[in-house]
Amino acid sequence: MSSYQSINPANNELMKSWPSHDESAVSHALDVADRLFHSSWSKGEIQPRLQVLKKLADLIDSRAEELATIASKEMGKLIGQSRGEVKICSQIARYYAEHAERILQPQAYPSELGEAWVEYHPIGVLVAVEPWNFPYYQLMRVLAPNLALGNPVLAKHANIVPHCADVFEKLVREAGAPEGAWTNLFISNEQVADLIADDRVQGVALTGSERAGSAVAEQAGKYLKKSTLELGGNDVFVVLDDADLDEAVRQGVQARLSNCGQVCTAAKRFILHEKIADRFISQFSAALSSATLGDPLDEKTTLGPLSSADARDRLVKQVDEAVANGATLVTGGKAAEGAGCFYQPTILTGITPNNPAYYQEFFGPVAQVYVVGDDNAAVALANDSHYGLGGSVWTRDTARGRKLASAIETGMVFINSQSDTSAELPFGGVKRSGYGRELSDLGIKEFANQKLVVVAG
Numbered sequence: 001m002s003s004y005q006s007i008n009p010a011n012n013e014l015m016k017s018w019p020s021h022d023e024s025a026v027s028h029a030l031d032v033a034d035r036l037f038h039s040s041w042s043k044g045e046i047q048p049r050l051q052v053l054k055k056l057a058d059l060i061d062s063r064a065e066e067l068a069t070i071a072s073k074e075m076g077k078l079i080g081q082s083r084g085e086v087k088i089c090s091q092i093a094r095y096y097a098e099h100a101e102r103i104l105q106p107q108a109y110p111s112e113l114g115e116a117w118v119e120y121h122p123i124g125v126l127v128a129v130e131p132w133n134f135p136y137y138q139l140m141r142v143l144a145p146n147l148a149l150g151n152p153v154l155a156k157h158a159n160i161v162p163h164c165a166d167v168f169e170k171l172v173r174e175a176g177a178p179e180g181a182w183t184n185l186f187i188s189n190e191q192v193a194d195l196i197a198d199d200r201v202q203g204v205a206l207t208g209s210e211r212a213g214s215a216v217a218e219q220a221g222k223y224l225k226k227s228t229l230e231l232g233g234n235d236v237f238v239v240l241d242d243a244d245l246d247e248a249v250r251q252g253v254q255a256r257l258s259n260c261g262q263v264c265t266a267a268k269r270f271i272l273h274e275k276i277a278d279r280f281i282s283q284f285s286a287a288l289s290s291a292t293l294g295d296p297l298d299e300k301t302t303l304g305p306l307s308s309a310d311a312r313d314r315l316v317k318q319v320d321e322a323v324a325n326g327a328t329l330v331t332g333g334k335a336a337e338g339a340g341c342f343y344q345p346t347i348l349t350g351i352t353p354n355n356p357a358y359y360q361e362f363f364g365p366v367a368q369v370y371v372v373g374d375d376n377a378a379v380a381l382a383n384d385s386h387y388g389l390g391g392s393v394w395t396r397d398t399a400r401g402r403k404l405a406s407a408i409e410t411g412m413v414f415i416n417s418q419s420d421t422s423a424e425l426p427f428g429g430v431k432r433s434g435y436g437r438e439l440s441d442l443g444i445k446e447f448a449n450q451k452l453v454v455v456a457g
């Protein structure tokens with residue numbers, strides 16, 4: 001029987017292991033979840049479910065430091081950033097506790113056929129497949145709206161964050177959710193596929209790579225199950241000639257180095273107007289290369305390790321290939337010496353369209369920098385991507401920023417701010433960044449039966 005190991009990427013220490021779930025455990029979990037769906041818990045009054053979310057938010061707040069430490073030790077996120085992630089998780093739980101009943105009110109549709117309205121009902125058991133980079137936030141984005149709506153969830157978390165997966169499930173139960181509302185399963189990709197194929201499973205939400213998204217969506221499609229995909233991104237950070245350069249540099253560094261660059265909406269392609277490019281690159285490079293690499297639990301550390309040795313090795317190979325194909329290394333470009341999965345903050349310029357790096361996402365502290373002559377060139381470059389997740393535009397002229405934001409082909413654009421997320425705002429992308437939206441009123445309806453009722457008149 002395989003096990004799920006919690007390994008600290010800052011020192012490669014094996015901290016704890018969990019056994020995988022066998023077929024009988026998975027079958028039992030599905031039976032319990034499906035029975036819960038057919039019970040008054042899922043189909044009855046919403047308030048008992050919202051009370052659980054309120055209690056969950058309070059529990060998370062009361063145990064914030066413990067939860068943040070678990071995450072930082074297990075996947076390498078700076079402790080301050082893990083605290084931030086824990087905080088937004090309680091915000092999401094509280095948001096749906098306070099707003100789900102209003103959002104799910106029947107919506108009237110004036111019609112010549114008579115009195116018509118749309119009701120919102122749960123559809124059944126869902127599977128959630130989630131990644132390690134925000135080990136609680138990714139789970140909460142699925143749990144909160146679906147617990148409010150009444151869909152039970154079977155969760156398959158990334159195999160390198162079993163402690164986060166386990167403690168999240170325990171928190172949900174401690175908050176008063178019945179068995180089956182949220183079940184963490186340490187299972188294989190094949191077992192996920194079998195769950196998706198089961199008639200009692202009605203949908204699947206995945207956050208992760210294109211590879212995983214494609215495999216899971218193919219299986220969902222084969223069995224006609226609804227899916228949502230939050231995949232990779234190659235988001236632009238467009239700095240125009242009238243931008244507040246100091247603020248753009250400050251936030252550009254944060255947007256590239258936060259979570260060691262392992263954020264799908266991280267700034268990855270820096271598109272600079274030629275008039276400010278040299279100044280930006282000089283300040284940006286100085287700031288990046290002054291990062292303090294170290295233990296994520298040390299408050300002085302400003303750049304932690306990558307999430308695993310595999311992630312580090314993939315990035316080493318990717319940067320070497322970019323340079324071998326003509327990219328210029330402005331700073332960094334190597335794994336850091338010593339134990340742990342550390343990588344130097346890196347800037348690459350001179351990436352031409354025939355360099356494989358041009359269309360690649362660098363899931364680490366590696367910035368691609370491009371220089372353009374005008375706004376049209378910035379938009380053309382931004383849109384020359386297989387991805388379409390997020391992006392940001394920096395300019396003192398808001399009308400100019402709005403114009404670029406509307407022209408950039410992504411699901412989200414921030415003007416004069418790095419990309420961010422909040423419970424009341426939809427999150428998601430287009431093209432190979434996936435489909436569907438999480439959070440906000442859009443997220444809670446993704447797995448709802450939006451049922452039309454008409455009283456003929």
Ligand SMILES: NC(=O)C1=CN([C@@H]2O[C@H](COP(=O)(O)OP(=O)(O)OC[C@H]3O[C@@H](n4cnc5c(N)ncnc54)[C@H](OP(=O)(O)O)[C@@H]3O)[C@@H](O)[C@H]2O)C=CC1
Binds near residue numbers: 190210
């Ligand atoms: N949109 C987003 O927010 C995120 C996107 N990503 C993208 O993922 C890339 C790398 O992250 P990585 O960890 O490799 O992401 P993966 O896609 O490998 O993992 C994401 C989740 O999918 C699972 N998974 C992978 N393949 C399958 C499959 N065939 N069937 C069922 N489940 C599967 C993984 O399980 P297991 O861990 O056991 O392999 C994990 O739980 C990044 O480059 C980034 O582009 C990553 C994080 C967040």
Ligand SMILES: CCCCCC(=O)O
Binds near residue numbers: 207264420421
């Ligand atoms: C706080 C930003 C969350 C980004 C979601 C992701 O990268 O998975």
